Amino acid sequence: MPVTPLPRKHLDLPCAGCVADSLPERLRSSFCSTLFRHAYEAEQPIFHEGTPALAVFSILQGSVLLWRMGHAGDQVVISMRGPGCLIGYRAVILGRPYTVTAEPLERTIVCTIPRETFTRVVRENPELALRLLEVMARDSFRIEDTLTARCMDSVSKRTARFLLFLDRESKAVPELRRGFHLPAKREDLARIIGTTPETLSRTLHTLASRGFLDLSDKQIRVLNVEALQRVAE
Amino acid sequence: MPVTPLPRKHLDLPCAGCVADSLPERLRSSFCSTLFRHAYEAEQPIFHEGTPALAVFSILQGSVLLWRMGHAGDQVVISMRGPGCLIGYRAVILGRPYTVTAEPLERTIVCTIPRETFTRVVRENPELALRLLEVMARDSFRIEDTLTARCMDSVSKRTARFLLFLDRESKAVPELRRGFHLPAKREDLARIIGTTPETLSRTLHTLASRGFLDLSDKQIRVLNVEALQRVAE
DNA sequence: CGGTCCATTGAGCACCATCAAGACTTGTGG
DNA sequence: CCACAAGTCTTGATGGTGCTCAATGGACCG
Numbered sequence: 078m079p080v081t082p083l084p085r086k087h088l089d090l091p092c093a094g095c096v097a098d099s100l101p102e103r104l105r106s107s108f109c110s111t112l113f114r115h116a117y118e119a120e121q122p123i124f125h126e127g128t129p130a131l132a133v134f135s136i137l138q139g140s141v142l143l144w145r146m147g148h149a150g151d152q153v154v155i156s157m158r159g160p161g162c163l164i165g166y167r168a169v170i171l172g173r174p175y176t177v178t179a180e181p182l183e184r185t186i187v188c189t190i191p192r193e194t195f196t197r198v199v200r201e202n203p204e205l206a207l208r209l210l211e212v213m214a215r216d217s218f219r220i221e222d223t224l225t226a227r228c229m230d231s232v233s234k235r236t237a238r239f240l241l242f243l244d245r246e247s248k249a250v251p252e253l254r255r256g257f258h259l260p261a262k263r264e265d266l267a268r269i270i271g272t273t274p275e276t277l278s279r280t281l282h283t284l285a286s287r288g289f290l291d292l293s294d295k296q297i298r299v300l301n302v303e304a305l306q307r308v309a310e
Numbered sequence: 311m312p313v314t315p316l317p318r319k320h321l322d323l324p325c326a327g328c329v330a331d332s333l334p335e336r337l338r339s340s341f342c343s344t345l346f347r348h349a350y351e352a353e354q355p356i357f358h359e360g361t362p363a364l365a366v367f368s369i370l371q372g373s374v375l376l377w378r379m380g381h382a383g384d385q386v387v388i389s390m391r392g393p394g395c396l397i398g399y400r401a402v403i404l405g406r407p408y409t410v411t412a413e414p415l416e417r418t419i420v421c422t423i424p425r426e427t428f429t430r431v432v433r434e435n436p437e438l439a440l441r442l443l444e445v446m447a448r449d450s451f452r453i454e455d456t457l458t459a460r461c462m463d464s465v466s467k468r469t470a471r472f473l474l475f476l477d478r479e480s481k482a483v484p485e486l487r488r489g490f491h492l493p494a495k496r497e498d499l500a501r502i503i504g505t506t507p508e509t510l511s512r513t514l515h516t517l518a519s520r521g522f523l524d525l526s527d528k529q530i531r532v533l534n535v536e537a538l539q540r541v542a543e
Numbered sequence: 544c545g546g547t548c549c550a551t552t553g554a555g556c557a558c559c560a561t562c563a564a565g566a567c568t569t570g571t572g573g
Numbered sequence: 574c575c576a577c578a579a580g581t582c583t584t585g586a587t588g589g590t591g592c593t594c595a596a597t598g599g600a601c602c603g
Contacts, residue, residue, distance in 0.1 A: 147462040148543050155454055167447040176451055199443075203436035209443060210432075215401040217450045218409055221378070221388055224457040228504065229380040232559070263582065271461065276559060278349070278583055293569095310381050465591070496550065508592055511551055
């Protein structure tokens with residue numbers, strides 16, 4: 078359910094992230110002019126697990142959660158993606174249904190690259206294929222990281238690590254920011270970390286009682302980075 | 311620690327799996343003639359997590375476990391790979407150290423493709439780059455599957471699923487076989503499933519007591535596929 | 544026959560999910 | 574402005590799953 082297509086005049090900005098960036102100059106503008114942007118509201122999935130992969134999406138603004146549904150209706154969050162990330166490309170490459178649901182955590186603007194456009198432009202531009210190999214390798218490592226963390230580390234470690242990540246993110250110089258924000262809701266935070274809201278609440282308050290966090294005013298503020306790093310190991 | 315390079319005369323067989331297969335005919339033989347095969351004994355890692363990625367390996371025979379080490383010395387098995395699989399290519403593509411250790415479960419024969427050879431041949435053969443995109447997408451999905459299973463499913467579900475996989479594998483027509491064997495040791499089996507030998511033992515004996523398995527003669531035999539499927543969901 | 548390796552079994556416990564209830568916030572309508 | 578409702582966060586109590594540690598039982602082998 079695409080919501081608000083942005084006005085056409087915005088299309089001269091880099092619009093398909095790394096896809097457009099890796100195209101030869103002469104192709105770039107014509108490629109971008111065929112694409113549209115859409116804004117998705119929070120919780121309105123960009124695509125659903127199990128549905129045919131009709132397009133690849135480049136995230137321009139916002140943040141997206143990729144998750145899978147279990148038999149029992151429970152979710153496993155695979156990854157969190159922000160501006161500059163490409164999503165849905167693996168399913169398109171293999172011609173298979175999406176294996177995850179892509180759910181915006183906030184209002185998120187994406188550039189939609191239809192399946193045919195994507196496969197054609199990749200086939201015709203070897204440079205782009207090489208770039209995609211790198212992108213996918215990086216994404217694959219990130220999934221591996223998630224797997225490792227979920228299997229080996231306690232909730233408190235994973236929590237500390239994620240808070241440190243958000244903290245670094247918020248302090249990064251603007252150009253380096255990847256655009257992740259602290260998810261407003263505890264429930265989202267819990268899903269990302271891979272636990273329940275109850276356990277997360279206990280974990281956060283334990284960390285706060287040790288003076289590492291400040292939870293007083295509805296925001297999570299990191300007070301002691303070094304201590305958190307020790308918790309995160 | 312490469313062990314026994316096979317005699318040169320064997321090199322006319324397909325030697326670098328999907329890499330050679332995707333090369334134009336005219337290049338294939340010259341490409342393969344530059345490569346060597348090595349046999350690695352069980353438990354003698356082909357490469358180690360954290361070491362510079364000097365080569366990509368194509369598995370010709372045997373089976374390999376990819377795992378990561380935790381701070382506490384514990385291991386997380388990421389994936390199991392068999393004949394036809396390519397390993398180590400993500401690290402080579404990104405020019406980063408290997409993120410996993412590749413440990414043969416049995417005597418395993420691989421074809422070694424040096425980093426420079428690999429990157430050159432990928433750069434020069436767009437067809438191969440496209441093929442690699444598919445290979446990596448598939449591998450990435452498999453890691454995602456592992457993550458999902460580890461986070462959502464109980465040990466008994468994962469055990470049942472893996473036993474069914476091995477059972478199907480052993481009954482497959484030879485051409486379709488991927489060459490996985492039942493790991494001889496309980497400890498290896500436990501690592502693959504993501505649990506401890508103790509818990510695995512209990513799980514197996516529970517399944518056996520329900521008549522789904524036969525553990526009597528040192529081999530695990532599946533007696534009731536349907537029942538196991540229900541356990542695996 | 545003792546030694547080693549492996550599988551099994553038992554006992555205890557830690558971590559975390561679940562269920563349930565209470566506290567606090569926010570929004571809505573009178 | 575207050576009252577009520579709905580949603581969110583917190584806290585408590587409880588239980589299950591699976592890990593750890595330790596002991597036992599076989600199998601194989603010199």
